[in-house]
Amino acid sequence: MAASREIFAIDALQNLLTDVYAAPVVVDRWERMEPWAVARVWLRSAATVPGSVVVKWVSGGLRDARTASWRLRTELAALQFLRHDVGTGLAPGVVAADPAAGFLVLEDLAPRVSLDHLLRRDGAAAHGDRLAAFARARGALSAATAGRAAAYYARRAQLGPVDPAADRAGRLAPFRVAGIEHASALGARLEGRAAYELASATDELAAPGPFLALSNQDAEANNILLHASGPADARLIDFEFAGFTHALTDAVCLYVPGPAWLTVGDPTTTGLADQYRHALALGIPEAEDDQRYGDGLAAACVSWALVRLQRFPLLDARPPGDHSRLQLIATLEAAAHTSQTHQALPHLTAWIRRIAAALRRRWSDADQDFTDPAGFPPYRARL
Incomplete structure (x- = not known):
């Protein structure tokens, strides 16, 4: 300035x-x-x-x-x-x-600090309680705001024009198209039942029904502040891109690496998935329906993976060993794993795995075992 x-x-x-x-x-x-x-x-x-x-x-x-x-x-x-x-x-x-x-x-929310600062400094194992607070806060935000879009947009309209349909789609949704094109270039053309399932997933995200809730549309660990010790008392920050969208897009960060991480671990084994879902269901009872919840979560995770795939040409031009190559493969495979766990979008899941396999063949330096906790513990940072 x-x-x-x-x-x-x-x-x-x-x-x-x-x-x-x-x-x-x-x-x-x-x-x-x-x-x-x-x-x-x-x-x-x-x-x-x-x-x-x-x-x-x-x-x-x-x-x-x-x-x-x-x-x-x-x-x-x-x-x-x-x-x-x-x-x-x-x-x-x-x-x-x-x-x-x-x-x-x-x-001023000090002395709270960002969760990603704590994770980078101490590792995820030292802050399981803070990660649980993160998961609960994301679910609680959606639970508290579900069904209240009209009140928000009435307030937002007083400050200038706004497009609720664009909010529902998500500000990064256009990047999915580029991701699909890059998949075709890698030999994984989207067609048949996989294409049908992607259309269904896109429709799910565009018409969330009872899952329509406010999001800051950047649900990552850098956008939550909490105390480093004692009660977490979490606060969510950075609402510059806020809007009402599918609530389960806020759960993606628990399952699939965001920009800062190579891996985030499996929230179903750490309990973070249950923490989030329980908080969400307090305001959106439909979250207790396994099929409905699984379909929405899978759609959100796959959508995010395709958004990240639009970075393929940039990463392909980088020298071997670049951490972002590892991250892209881990992102695709984590999205596929989440869909498979929830028995959702089977053909689309297989297509995502084909893309990841093609990248492993293309980038031999990134052909690594991301399930090995010794090499890739939860919340290992991307350099």
Whole structure:
């Protein structure tokens, strides 16, 4: 952020908080949370105000700023919806906002830290209770918001245009097409019953029925903050891309590696799957139906695997030994394993395994045993 923009943001922040608290508020110091346009800001005031807040702002050039402004409005609407319409404390509260000036002031959740920080530092075995809190929080968010899309979109529409159909599809859905094309180039053409099952899975995600719930659409371990010791007291963050979509897309991160991980382990053996599903069923009873739950979960996992497959040309151009090659194969095989476990999408599952096998043949450096816990423990980070 340029120096002039920093000064403007600080002055505007002080003025806004002075109005909020009806007393002078001065920014004492601030710390940028690289690489994002986010900072922790310490305050001084004679009034009773928080010692610190978190500020998110619009950054970048004109084109980027327009995009970021849209994201900022979405986060504002989602957080206000969760706190005021739903009445849940799963996310930070909004202290103040000035969408026109391009920044949002949030409750500071410190001393909580991100789960991915703990996993990278100590390994998954040291934080099973934190992973369980993560699983419960993802399920609880969907349970609390299911059936309340109209209230959210009424609030979001007050801040600017929004497309609920695009939210349901998911912001990364277009990448599935590229993934399918790359599979054909690898000799795994999508056809017959596999193509029919993919169409069915896509329809499931586009029309979630009772599984329609709010998601931040980035359900990964870096977007949950919790205490490193003692009660976890989890909070979900980063709602810039929030929208109502199929609730089980939020469960994918428990089964299939996200961008940060080579492996995530099998949540059915660690109990994370049960933690998530129980929390979800408190608001969406249909989650107790094994077939319905399994079909939706398989659809979500396969969809994510195809989204990640669009990266194939990039990874193919990299030198042998690149960790992202390992990750792509592990992602495809984890999605197939999840579908097989839930006895869903058998032909599509076989097609996904064919793609993974083709990549193993093409990338001999990535032809490894991801089920070996010694070499690939749960939440082994991608370098």
